[in-house]
Amino acid sequence: MANAIAVRQLSKSFSGGKRALSAVDFTIAPGEMVALIGASGSGKSTLLRHISGFIAGDRSTGAVEVFGRQAQAGGRIARDIRDIRAGIGFVFQQFNLVNRLSVLANVAAGGLHRMKLWRSLSMRFSQEEIAAALDALRAVGIAETAWQRAATLSGGQQQRAAVARALVQGARIILADEPIASLDPESARKVMDILAELNRSRGLTVLVSLHQVETALRYCPRVIALHAGAVVYDGPAAALTPAVLRRLYGASAEELLATDHLSLVNEPSGPGHRTLAAVG
Ligand code: ADP
Ligand code: MG
Secondary structure (H helix, E strand, O other): OOOOEEEEEEEEEOOOOOEEEEEEEEEEOOOOEEEEEOOOOOOHHHHHHHHOOOOOOOOOOOEEEEOOEEEEEOOEEOOOHHHHHOOEEEEOOOOOOOOOOEHHHHHHHHHOOOHHHHOOOOOOOOHHHHHHHHHHHHHOOOHHHOOOEHHHOOHHHHHHHHHHHHHHHOOOEEEEEOOOOOOOHHHHHHHHHHHHHHHHHHOOEEEEEEOOHHHHHHHOOEEEEEEOOEEEEEEEHHHOOHHHHHHHHHHHHHHHHOOOHHHHOOOOOOOOOOOOOOOO
């Protein structure tokens, strides 16, 4: 079976010569839940934006494939990138939703695949589209917010709505870029629980970037760690001990090991929780 995501020898230098990605190379199988960790500026967002075809890598090297289809190669974005992107749901740290629209419209718009329509206030949805959006909102536990304006949602609810939109879209991959960075501990836990649950029950492939390592270890069997644009670790979460992190990151390991706000929540519950045995 094709990889869900294949990143091959991907490098990116921004103008001014700054190297943001350096020969990044890995594959992710369908149904994996993988954490992408690294300190601020290590290249997490840049990598996720390459996978989704929003940025092209350096010329003459590097490629990205999504379910066996080339999303970019040699610094060129595939011509059918919109098609490829339709299979990917995005959850960003913030700014996920169109504030003036209802939650339902935001989620139902996941089925449209087109930004132009997305911007229209006069969107009309069929009964089926509305039913699908309500189902998705139910799956993420916020069906009662369907008729509110998106602006009225809390940060955690907005992230859950973004996940619901990905479900309506029929995405098989969710790319989440620090989805819990701006959330309180309880909301953060819910968002991670939902990602883990959808990974487990629907086989969605999840690649989630996280600033700190503790949440990564708790939810993701596999961790890819970036440092200055290069992969410095790719393997089981369980083997990523503080000692290994300090060896890989030196002094900047402390940023990743800093107590994560999720750990302030006692008695974690729900699906996907792992022990924190690897954190000393
Ligand atoms: P992270 O998401 O891990 O915090 P980023 O991917 O945002 O890291 O950034 C990686 C590096 O690339 C940083 O040094 C950042 O300053 C640089 N960078 C990111 N985007 C751009 C851009 N559009 N132009 C120039 N440099 C950029
Ligand atoms: Mg980032």
